[in-house]
Amino acid sequence: xxxxxxxxxxxxxxxxxxxxxxxxxxxxxYYKQDLVSGKLNMGGISFLPCDAGKTTFNLNTxxxxxxxxxxxxxxxxxxxxxxxxxxxxxxxxxxxxxGEEAGWYGTQDEEPELEAGTAFWYYSPVKTxxxxxxxxxxxxxxxxxxxxxxxxGKLNMLISAYPDKIELNDTASIExxxxxxxxxxxxxxxxxxxxxxxxxxxxxxxxxxGEEAGWYGTQDEEPxxxxxxxxxxxxxKGDGKTVTYKSRTK
Numbered sequence: 001x002x003x004x005x006x007x008x009x010x011x012x013x014x015x016x017x018x019x020x021x022x023x024x025x026x027x028x029x030y031y032k033q034d035l036v037s038g039k040l041n042m043g044g045i046s047f048l049p050c051d052a053g054k055t056t057f058n059l060n061t062x063x064x065x066x067x068x069x070x071x072x073x074x075x076x077x078x079x080x081x082x083x084x085x086x087x088x089x090x091x092x093x094x095x096x097x098x099g100e101e102a103g104w105y106g107t108q109d110e111e112p113e114l115e116a117g118t119a120f121w122y123y124s125p126v127k128t129x130x131x132x133x134x135x136x137x138x139x140x141x142x143x144x145x146x147x148x149x150x151x152x153g154k155l156n157m158l159i160s161a162y163p164d165k166i167e168l169n170d171t172a173s174i175e176x177x178x179x180x181x182x183x184x185x186x187x188x189x190x191x192x193x194x195x196x197x198x199x200x201x202x203x204x205x206x207x208x209x210g211e212e213a214g215w216y217g218t219q220d221e222e223p224x225x226x227x228x229x230x231x232x233x234x235x236x237k238g239d240g241k242t243v244t245y246k247s248r249t250k
Contacts, residue, residue, distance in 0.1 A: 031046070037127045039124060043230055068095045080094075082118060092106070092107040093107070140163065148245075152235050153236065156233040157232055162248065165224060169214045178242070192232040
């Protein structure tokens, strides 16, 4: 068994040999995200489910949370909010514990299931002395690339399909189609990375002057996103916008 460490993720090769002599290998692993209580935290799922044929993660059985604060679904306890760019609205899940039964519930009775590759807000309204965290585990996508369609003219909340860091200007890491360039003043496509400690964003904008094109930080930050980073993609109006994540896991 060979173990690989990649940023915050722990990844393990798992190899199976079948009766016909054909062997297959997959990488399973996890990453832990520390949550800042009393703040909004942006997270997501950069794995596939371990169960073959399954495409969703159940909040109550497939994801692990530590030191949750229960509530009644009215913003008084921990919540998960999943953004829909088409409607510009959220699906809400809240954590409830009545002393006998505890779990995540949809405010409109939605099943507490998230598709693989989903990014979300984790809202922890109550500041606690005990640290909070979430652990996401699963199987690493073995396809060399995965493409998501971006809704033009909207905010899109995204996370890579792989637990790898993203170098925005390296097409071996990520590739966008039909970007709208701008000057960094909200007139072009932008990427916004949330910092829960400061409750602020780091901004990257796409620029193209006809000779040179690329992503730039508005404060000259390096256009690199740490592994397992969820982010907003502010897409200006336009059709055919896509993002293709590239695997760096070997």
